[in-house]
Amino acid sequence: MTKQTFAIIGLGRFGSSVCKTLVDGGAEVLVIDRSETKINNYKKIATQAIIADAQDENALKSIGIRNFDHVVVAIGEDIQASILVSMMVKEMGVKHVTAKAQNKYHARVLEKLGVDKVVRPEREMGKRIGKSLLSKNMLDYLNLSPNIQVAEIKVTEPALADKDLAKLRFRNHYHLNVIAIKRDDDIIISPRADQELKLNDSLLVVGQTADVDRFSQSMN
Numbered sequence: 001m002t003k004q005t006f007a008i009i010g011l012g013r014f015g016s017s018v019c020k021t022l023v024d025g026g027a028e029v030l031v032i033d034r035s036e037t038k039i040n041n042y043k044k045i046a047t048q049a050i051i052a053d054a055q056d057e058n059a060l061k062s063i064g065i066r067n068f069d070h071v072v073v074a075i076g077e078d079i080q081a082s083i084l085v086s087m088m089v090k091e092m093g094v095k096h097v098t099a100k101a102q103n104k105y106h107a108r109v110l111e112k113l114g115v116d117k118v119v120r121p122e123r124e125m126g127k128r129i130g131k132s133l134l135s136k137n138m139l140d141y142l143n144l145s146p147n148i149q150v151a152e153i154k155v156t157e158p159a160l161a162d163k164d165l166a167k168l169r170f171r172n173h174y175h176l177n178v179i180a181i182k183r184d185d186d187i188i189i190s191p192r193a194d195q196e197l198k199l200n201d202s203l204l205v206v207g208q209t210a211d212v213d214r215f216s217q218s219m220n
């Protein structure tokens with residue numbers, strides 16, 4: 001399989017963090033920013049670092065942006081620039097474009113332009129922190145759709161300990177499926193009905209978001 005290529009436009013806190021994560025994961029990453037200082041700081045980190053104003057269509061063409069598998073538009077504050085650049089990279093035929101939006105109106109415009117993934121990092125992180133404050137047992141979660149979630153929840157309720165999933169009538173009682181159980185350094189994948197739970201196990205469950213919340217809060 002050929003290696004995926006990534007281009008990041010804008011090296012603010014968001015773009016630079018995406019860049020470092022991709023580089024740490026072994027990916028080839030091109031970064032573009034109009035600030036010379038920012039580009040100089042990334043010359044040793046990214047595979048290629050180019051000073052350019054991404055609103056300049058010719059600059060994007062000569063960089064060959066359309067040849068990248070993924071382009072991340074990480075311009076936030078200048079909404080007009082973010083919209084124009086996102087529109088141009090989509091028009092040039094880039095398959096996967098991710099763009100950061102400042103607010104819900106900005107997000108709607110980006111979606112209309114065909115941006116494949118619109119992210120609002122502060123909002124998403126705020127939700128995550130809020131959830132972890134509501135339930136300290138919810139260690140992590142992933143939304144599969146607006147109503148379906150996979151979550152990692154710690155067993156802190158003694159009533160669940162040393163009983164198997166069948167005895168707990170787990171699926172009927174909580175309306176959740178247990179996909180895996182993390183216990184110390186072990187992971188029990190697709191546990192059987194006779195699998196016992198232990199205090200401090202981490203359960204990877206899938207189900208309706210409301211049921212996930214109910215289960216995790218039942219152990220607070």
Ligand code: ATP
Binds near residue numbers: 014015032054074081
């Ligand atoms: P963050 O929250 O991620 O720090 P932000 O939302 O504040 O970012 P900006 O500071 O507006 O976003 O932009 C991030 C980066 O994008 C900056 O380094 C800026 O120089 C760069 N940038 C903005 N507009 C352009 C453009 N037209 N062409 C190239 N780079 C740009």
